Amino acid sequence: MYSTMGGQTGVTGTPQNPQPNPFxxxxxxxxxxxxxxxxxxxxxxxxxxxxxxxxxxxxxxFSNPQYYFQVNDQYVRNKLKVVLFPFLHRGHWTRITEPVGGRLSYKPPVYDINAPDLYIPLMAFGTYIILAGFSLGLMGRFSPEALSLQFTRGLVGWVLQVMLLKGLLYSLGSGEAPLFDIVAYGGYAYTGICIGVLARLCWSYSYYFAMPLMSLCMGVFLVKTMKRVLFSEMRNYEKRSSRQHYVLLFMALGQFPLFFWLGNLGL
Missing domain, CATH: 1.20.5 (Single alpha-helices involved in coiled-coils or other helix-helix interfaces)
Structure with missing residues (x-):
C-alpha cells in the first residue's frame, strides 16, 4: 500500500529487522x-x-614390501643353496620370530634363511627374460614381439604358480598366509628354470637332465615350505595329514609341466 504524505513516496509493511528471539x-x-x-x-x-x-x-x-628386500650377499648365497638343493639343507624349516609391539613377528630375511624374499624371485625372473632373448637370438627367432610374448608367458607361469600354492592352502583350510609370501615362494621356481635354460645353451641334451632335476628340487622345497606354513597356521594338522600328503604330492608333480613349459623357449 502506497502513501504520498509529505510529498514522499514510501512502502508500508513489517519492519525489515525484526527483534531476535533469544530463546x-x-x-x-x-x-x-x-x-x-x-x-x-x-x-x-x-x-x-x-x-x-x-x-x-x-x-x-599383505605385509610390508620392504620386509622382503632386507637381504645381503650371504643370505642370497645360502637361500639359493636351499632352493636349488633342498636335500642338502640340514637345518630346520621353521621361521624365527621376535616380539614387536607386544606381538610375535617374523625376522626379516637377512636374519632368517627360511624367510621369504622378493629379491631373488625378481632377479631370477629378469635373468629368465635375458636368457630367453639370448636363446631366441641363437635360434634366429629374436624379435621384440617374441621377447614380449616370452615375458607374458613368464608372468602367466608365475601367476599359475601362485594360484596353485594359494589353492593348496585354501583346500586344506589355511588361507592365512600373506600374499607376498606366496608370490615369493612361487617366484623361486625361476632360479631352477634359469639353470635348465643355461644347461640347454651349453649342451642341448643336458636340458633333459637338468630340467627334471630342478623340477624335483623345487617340488621338495615347496613341500617342505608348505608343510611349515600349514603346521604353523592349522590347529587340526594331524587330523588332515593323509589329505595333505596327496595335495602336497600333486603340488610337487605340478612343477614338472610348469618347468618344461617355461623352459621351452621360442615355442
Missing amino acids: GNTFYGAGSGLIRSGLEAYGERFLGSSSEFMQSNISRY
Missing part, C-alpha cells in the same frame, strides 16, 4: 552443538574402527 537462538545453538559433537564422536568411532579393521585385514593378507 530460539539459545536452543538452536545448544541443539546444533550437541548434534555436531555427537556426529564427530560417531565419525571418530566409525573411522577408528574402520581403520583398525582395514589395518588388521591388510596386515593379515
Whole structure:
C-alpha cells in the first residue's frame, strides 16, 4: 500500500529487522552443538574402527614390501643353496620370530634363511627374460614381439604358480598366509628354470637332465615350505595329514609341466 504524505513516496509493511528471539537462538545453538559433537564422536568411532579393521585385514593378507628386500650377499648365497638343493639343507624349516609391539613377528630375511624374499624371485625372473632373448637370438627367432610374448608367458607361469600354492592352502583350510609370501615362494621356481635354460645353451641334451632335476628340487622345497606354513597356521594338522600328503604330492608333480613349459623357449 502506497502513501504520498509529505510529498514522499514510501512502502508500508513489517519492519525489515525484526527483534531476535533469544530463546530460539539459545536452543538452536545448544541443539546444533550437541548434534555436531555427537556426529564427530560417531565419525571418530566409525573411522577408528574402520581403520583398525582395514589395518588388521591388510596386515593379515599383505605385509610390508620392504620386509622382503632386507637381504645381503650371504643370505642370497645360502637361500639359493636351499632352493636349488633342498636335500642338502640340514637345518630346520621353521621361521624365527621376535616380539614387536607386544606381538610375535617374523625376522626379516637377512636374519632368517627360511624367510621369504622378493629379491631373488625378481632377479631370477629378469635373468629368465635375458636368457630367453639370448636363446631366441641363437635360434634366429629374436624379435621384440617374441621377447614380449616370452615375458607374458613368464608372468602367466608365475601367476599359475601362485594360484596353485594359494589353492593348496585354501583346500586344506589355511588361507592365512600373506600374499607376498606366496608370490615369493612361487617366484623361486625361476632360479631352477634359469639353470635348465643355461644347461640347454651349453649342451642341448643336458636340458633333459637338468630340467627334471630342478623340477624335483623345487617340488621338495615347496613341500617342505608348505608343510611349515600349514603346521604353523592349522590347529587340526594331524587330523588332515593323509589329505595333505596327496595335495602336497600333486603340488610337487605340478612343477614338472610348469618347468618344461617355461623352459621351452621360442615355442
